[in-house]
Structure formats: C-alpha cells, structure tokens
Amino acid sequence: MIPNQNKVISSLCLVIALTVTVSSNVLAADVAKLAEPCTGCHGEDGASTEPEIPIIGGYSAGYIIDTMVAFRGKERPCEETEIPAGPKKGERADMCTIAKNLSEEDTELIAEYFAGKPFVRAKQEFDAEKAKAGKKLQNSRCKKCHEDGGSSPDDDAGILAGQWIPYLRKQFKDYSSGARPMTKKMKKKYENLTDEEKENLIHYFASFQ
DSSP states (O other), X not given: OHHHHHHHHHHHHHHHHHHHHHHHHHHHHHHHHHHHXXXXXXXXXXXXXXXXXXXXXXXXXXXXXXXXXXXXXXXXXXXXXXXXXXXXXXXXXXXXXXXXXXXXXXXXXXXXXXXXSOOOOOXXXXXXXXXXXXXXHIIIIITTTSOGGGTOGGGSSOOOTTOOHHHHHHHHHHHHHTSSOOOHHXXXXXXXXXXXXXXXXXXXXXXXX
C-alpha cells in the first residue's frame, strides 16, 4: 500500500506543479497583452527609442503607479502625442485619458510588468564638460533622493541616468513653469538651480550609456 500511496502522491504533486506552471504562464501572457498598448509609445519592454518619450522599463512599480495616479488626477501635463508604432500608429493619445481608462488593478499589473524589465539606457550624444559639472551638482544636491547618479529604481523617484535628453528637458521645463508639481524638498533645491546648472545635470544623466 505504501508504494502505491507514494506513487499517487507523486502524481498529484506533478499535476499540481504543472497546473501552477500553466496558470503562471497564462497570467504572464495576459499581463503582457494588457501592457502591449503601452509599447506603441514606450517601446518593447518599455525601452523607448523616441527621444521625447521616456524609457520606463526598469522603473519601480511604486513610481509607475504614482505617475499614473498623477495623470489620472491631471496633476501632470497631458499633451496629445502621436503614437509612433504598433497597431495604433499615427493615432493621437494622452496619458491622462490612458490612466483614467485603466482600473487600479490593471495599473498595478502594468506597473509590475515594466518594473520587471531592464532599463535600457538611451544611446545619445552629450557634452562631456557639462556632464562633468553636472556630476558635481548631482553629488552635492540630488543624491539623497536620486541615488547612484539617478540610476537606482529603489528610491521610487524614476530613473534619470540614461534617460533621453529631450524628455528630461521637457520635464525640467514643466517643473520650472509649475506645470509639474514638486515635493517641498525638491522645490527648495530645484529653484536654486540656474538654467546652466539644469542643463549640466541633464548632460550628466545622459552620460550614462
């Protein structure tokens, strides 16, 4: 009886293991399908090849969720953008509408999906002298919130190191105009930066390749 019982138990364990594996694969496929519309703008696995559109693969899930909440509440600018690739290429979309049409559960699933992808740094030209000056600024004013030169996702502040220059310039412009809100801590430091210093920081972040 014991040998037969062992065989039954082993068979049951195998069935359970296969079921769990299949279920996990189906779930992964479903989440990938859910995130697919995002790739039309942000690129495969969130590795944007469009300088005006941010690379989001590798961001922390918490940061992505917070960003989507901000868009949903129209706390960030939501300019219409022409979708550069995919089935909806040529159509126009904006992040506020996209965020509004996603449920909280779907937002969390998409956030976890992109958080699990690598951050693919943009290959772009940058000014080495400005980057050198920007490094000093980063170390003296920004590193407490943007660790490892702005390359760590763990601080939930987005990844700056290796991000596209045009996108960074747009965000700095929105911060300067007040279109994009800042925390009190960041606002105090940001407002003390000159335009030249902001540009130096941008080139420093672009130097990560």
